[in-house]
Amino acid sequence: MTGDRGAEPAPNDALIAPAAARNGGAILSVLREVLARGRLVLEVASGSGEHAVRFAAARPDLRWQPSDPEPAALASIAAHARMAALPNLLPPVALDACARSWPVARADAIVSINMIHIAPWAATEGLMAGAGRLLPEGGPLYLYGPFRIDGAHTAPSNAGFDEDLRERNPDWGVRDVEAVLAAAAIHGLRLDRAIAMPANNLSLILRKAPA
Numbered sequence: 001m002t003g004d005r006g007a008e009p010a011p012n013d014a015l016i017a018p019a020a021a022r023n024g025g026a027i028l029s030v031l032r033e034v035l036a037r038g039r040l041v042l043e044v045a046s047g048s049g050e051h052a053v054r055f056a057a058a059r060p061d062l063r064w065q066p067s068d069p070e071p072a073a074l075a076s077i078a079a080h081a082r083m084a085a086l087p088n089l090l091p092p093v094a095l096d097a098c099a100r101s102w103p104v105a106r107a108d109a110i111v112s113i114n115m116i117h118i119a120p121w122a123a124t125e126g127l128m129a130g131a132g133r134l135l136p137e138g139g140p141l142y143l144y145g146p147f148r149i150d151g152a153h154t155a156p157s158n159a160g161f162d163e164d165l166r167e168r169n170p171d172w173g174v175r176d177v178e179a180v181l182a183a184a185a186i187h188g189l190r191l192d193r194a195i196a197m198p199a200n201n202l203s204l205i206l207r208k209a210p211a
Contacts, residue, residue, distance in 0.1 A: 014080050
Protein backbone atom coordinates (compact mmCIF):
# COMPACT_ATOMS: atom_id res chain seq x y z
CA MET A 1 0.00 0.00 0.00
CA THR A 2 1.09 3.53 -0.64
CA GLY A 3 2.07 5.90 2.17
CA ASP A 4 1.11 9.60 2.33
CA ARG A 5 -2.07 9.35 0.27
CA GLY A 6 -3.66 12.42 -1.24
CA ALA A 7 -0.87 13.04 -3.74
CA GLU A 8 -1.61 15.46 -6.55
CA PRO A 9 -0.24 15.14 -10.11
CA ALA A 10 2.71 17.22 -11.25
CA PRO A 11 4.69 17.27 -14.51
CA ASN A 12 6.66 14.21 -15.63
CA ASP A 13 4.76 11.67 -13.46
CA ALA A 14 6.00 13.30 -10.23
CA LEU A 15 3.21 13.39 -7.62
CA ILE A 16 3.06 15.99 -4.84
CA ALA A 17 1.77 14.88 -1.43
CA PRO A 18 1.09 17.85 0.87
CA ALA A 19 1.53 15.64 3.95
CA ALA A 20 5.12 14.88 2.92
CA ALA A 21 6.03 18.57 3.08
CA ARG A 22 4.28 19.01 6.43
CA ASN A 23 5.78 16.08 8.28
CA GLY A 24 9.13 15.58 6.54
CA GLY A 25 11.16 17.87 8.78
CA ALA A 26 9.92 16.36 12.03
CA ILE A 27 10.48 12.82 10.76
CA LEU A 28 13.97 13.67 9.54
CA SER A 29 14.93 14.98 12.96
CA VAL A 30 14.14 11.55 14.43
CA LEU A 31 15.75 9.59 11.61
CA ARG A 32 19.01 11.50 12.07
CA GLU A 33 19.28 9.83 15.48
CA VAL A 34 17.90 6.42 14.53
CA LEU A 35 19.74 5.61 11.30
CA ALA A 36 23.40 4.72 11.64
CA ARG A 37 25.92 5.88 9.06
CA GLY A 38 26.77 3.88 5.97
CA ARG A 39 23.68 1.69 5.97
CA LEU A 40 21.04 0.51 3.50
CA VAL A 41 17.58 1.83 4.37
CA LEU A 42 14.48 0.25 2.84
CA GLU A 43 11.44 2.54 2.73
CA VAL A 44 8.20 0.53 2.51
CA ALA A 45 5.33 2.39 0.81
CA SER A 46 7.28 5.41 -0.43
CA GLY A 47 4.20 7.00 -1.99
CA SER A 48 5.08 10.05 -4.07
CA GLY A 49 8.81 9.62 -3.39
CA GLU A 50 9.24 13.06 -1.84
CA HIS A 51 10.37 11.66 1.51
CA ALA A 52 12.89 9.40 -0.22
CA VAL A 53 14.46 12.36 -2.01
CA ARG A 54 14.46 14.57 1.07
CA PHE A 55 15.95 11.97 3.38
CA ALA A 56 18.53 10.72 0.89
CA ALA A 57 19.66 14.31 0.27
CA ALA A 58 19.94 14.98 4.00
CA ARG A 59 21.84 11.73 4.66
CA PRO A 60 24.30 11.16 1.79
CA ASP A 61 26.03 8.57 3.99
CA LEU A 62 23.01 6.26 3.60
CA ARG A 63 21.80 4.24 0.63
CA TRP A 64 18.04 4.78 0.37
CA GLN A 65 15.89 2.10 -1.28
CA PRO A 66 12.34 3.35 -2.03
CA SER A 67 9.50 0.95 -2.79
CA ASP A 68 5.77 0.85 -3.42
CA PRO A 69 3.23 -1.60 -4.87
CA GLU A 70 1.40 1.00 -6.96
CA PRO A 71 2.57 1.74 -10.55
CA ALA A 72 1.68 5.44 -10.29
CA ALA A 73 3.72 5.75 -7.11
CA LEU A 74 6.69 3.94 -8.65
CA ALA A 75 6.55 6.31 -11.63
CA SER A 76 6.41 9.30 -9.28
CA ILE A 77 9.34 8.08 -7.20
CA ALA A 78 11.39 7.59 -10.36
CA ALA A 79 10.46 11.07 -11.61
CA HIS A 80 11.46 12.75 -8.36
CA ALA A 81 14.67 10.71 -8.31
CA ARG A 82 15.57 11.81 -11.84
CA MET A 83 15.12 15.46 -10.89
CA ALA A 84 17.15 15.07 -7.69
CA ALA A 85 19.95 12.99 -9.27
CA LEU A 86 21.20 11.71 -5.91
CA PRO A 87 23.85 8.96 -6.13
CA ASN A 88 22.66 7.32 -2.90
CA LEU A 89 18.99 7.10 -3.93
CA LEU A 90 18.39 3.69 -5.51
CA PRO A 91 15.80 2.98 -8.22
CA PRO A 92 12.37 2.17 -6.74
CA VAL A 93 11.24 -1.44 -6.54
CA ALA A 94 7.72 -2.87 -6.60
CA LEU A 95 7.06 -4.18 -3.08
CA ASP A 96 3.76 -5.19 -1.50
CA ALA A 97 4.07 -5.42 2.27
CA CYS A 98 1.48 -8.22 2.28
CA ALA A 99 3.61 -10.44 0.04
CA ARG A 100 5.36 -13.45 1.55
CA SER A 101 8.61 -12.57 -0.21
CA TRP A 102 10.08 -9.16 -1.00
CA PRO A 103 12.40 -8.08 -3.83
CA VAL A 104 15.00 -6.93 -1.27
CA ALA A 105 17.08 -9.59 0.46
CA ARG A 106 18.38 -7.52 3.37
CA ALA A 107 18.31 -4.04 4.87
CA ASP A 108 20.06 -2.42 7.81
CA ALA A 109 16.94 -0.37 8.61
CA ILE A 110 13.32 -0.19 7.43
CA VAL A 111 11.15 2.92 7.36
CA SER A 112 7.38 2.99 6.85
CA ILE A 113 5.56 6.32 7.00
CA ASN A 114 1.77 6.72 7.05
CA MET A 115 1.16 3.25 5.67
CA ILE A 116 -0.37 0.92 8.22
CA HIS A 117 -3.56 2.93 8.81
CA ILE A 118 -4.23 3.28 5.05
CA ALA A 119 -3.88 -0.44 4.35
CA PRO A 120 -5.50 -3.68 5.53
CA TRP A 121 -4.23 -5.18 8.77
CA ALA A 122 -2.52 -7.87 6.68
CA ALA A 123 -0.10 -5.17 5.50
CA THR A 124 0.99 -4.53 9.09
CA GLU A 125 1.47 -8.25 9.64
CA GLY A 126 3.42 -8.49 6.38
CA LEU A 127 5.57 -5.51 7.30
CA MET A 128 6.52 -7.12 10.58
CA ALA A 129 7.27 -10.44 8.91
CA GLY A 130 9.43 -8.73 6.31
CA ALA A 131 11.30 -6.72 8.93
CA GLY A 132 11.91 -9.89 10.88
CA ARG A 133 13.44 -11.51 7.81
CA LEU A 134 15.52 -8.61 6.55
CA LEU A 135 16.83 -6.77 9.59
CA PRO A 136 20.00 -7.70 11.47
CA GLU A 137 20.07 -7.90 15.24
CA GLY A 138 19.47 -4.40 16.58
CA GLY A 139 18.28 -3.12 13.21
CA PRO A 140 15.50 -0.52 13.47
CA LEU A 141 12.01 -0.52 12.03
CA TYR A 142 10.68 3.05 12.06
CA LEU A 143 6.93 3.66 11.93
CA TYR A 144 5.21 7.04 11.72
CA GLY A 145 1.54 7.94 11.83
CA PRO A 146 -1.50 8.26 14.09
CA PHE A 147 -2.10 5.50 16.65
CA ARG A 148 -4.57 4.65 19.39
CA ILE A 149 -3.17 4.01 22.87
CA ASP A 150 -5.01 1.59 25.18
CA GLY A 151 -7.86 1.61 22.68
CA ALA A 152 -8.32 5.39 22.81
CA HIS A 153 -7.52 8.07 20.26
CA THR A 154 -4.96 10.66 21.31
CA ALA A 155 -7.01 13.57 19.92
CA PRO A 156 -10.51 14.23 18.56
CA SER A 157 -9.01 14.95 15.14
CA ASN A 158 -7.56 11.43 15.05
CA ALA A 159 -10.95 9.97 15.94
CA GLY A 160 -12.52 11.85 13.04
CA PHE A 161 -9.72 10.74 10.73
CA ASP A 162 -10.21 7.13 11.81
CA GLU A 163 -13.94 7.33 11.09
CA ASP A 164 -13.26 8.79 7.65
CA LEU A 165 -10.75 6.04 6.85
CA ARG A 166 -13.16 3.27 7.84
CA GLU A 167 -15.94 4.82 5.76
CA ARG A 168 -13.61 4.84 2.75
CA ASN A 169 -12.49 1.27 3.35
CA PRO A 170 -13.55 -0.91 6.33
CA ASP A 171 -10.14 -2.63 6.25
CA TRP A 172 -8.38 0.67 6.98
CA GLY A 173 -8.16 2.56 10.27
CA VAL A 174 -5.94 4.00 12.97
CA ARG A 175 -4.27 1.07 14.72
CA ASP A 176 -3.77 0.34 18.40
CA VAL A 177 -0.14 0.62 19.43
CA GLU A 178 -0.56 -2.52 21.53
CA ALA A 179 -1.81 -4.55 18.54
CA VAL A 180 1.06 -3.30 16.37
CA LEU A 181 3.63 -4.24 19.02
CA ALA A 182 2.04 -7.67 19.47
CA ALA A 183 2.29 -8.29 15.71
CA ALA A 184 5.90 -7.13 15.80
CA ALA A 185 6.82 -9.39 18.72
CA ILE A 186 5.85 -12.48 16.72
CA HIS A 187 8.76 -11.69 14.41
CA GLY A 188 11.32 -10.75 17.03
CA LEU A 189 10.79 -6.97 17.01
CA ARG A 190 10.63 -5.00 20.27
CA LEU A 191 9.75 -1.39 20.97
CA ASP A 192 12.79 0.76 21.61
CA ARG A 193 11.16 4.21 21.82
CA ALA A 194 7.88 5.98 21.17
CA ILE A 195 8.17 9.69 20.35
CA ALA A 196 5.30 12.17 20.27
CA MET A 197 5.23 14.05 16.96
CA PRO A 198 3.36 17.12 15.66
CA ALA A 199 -0.32 16.87 14.69
CA ASN A 200 -1.01 14.03 17.16
CA ASN A 201 1.22 11.49 15.41
CA LEU A 202 3.77 9.09 16.88
CA SER A 203 7.15 7.77 15.85
CA LEU A 204 7.58 4.14 16.91
CA ILE A 205 11.12 2.79 16.81
CA LEU A 206 11.29 -0.99 17.00
CA ARG A 207 14.45 -3.08 16.90
CA LYS A 208 15.22 -6.66 15.97
CA ALA A 209 15.89 -8.60 19.15
CA PRO A 210 18.68 -11.18 19.46
CA ALA A 211 17.67 -14.58 18.16
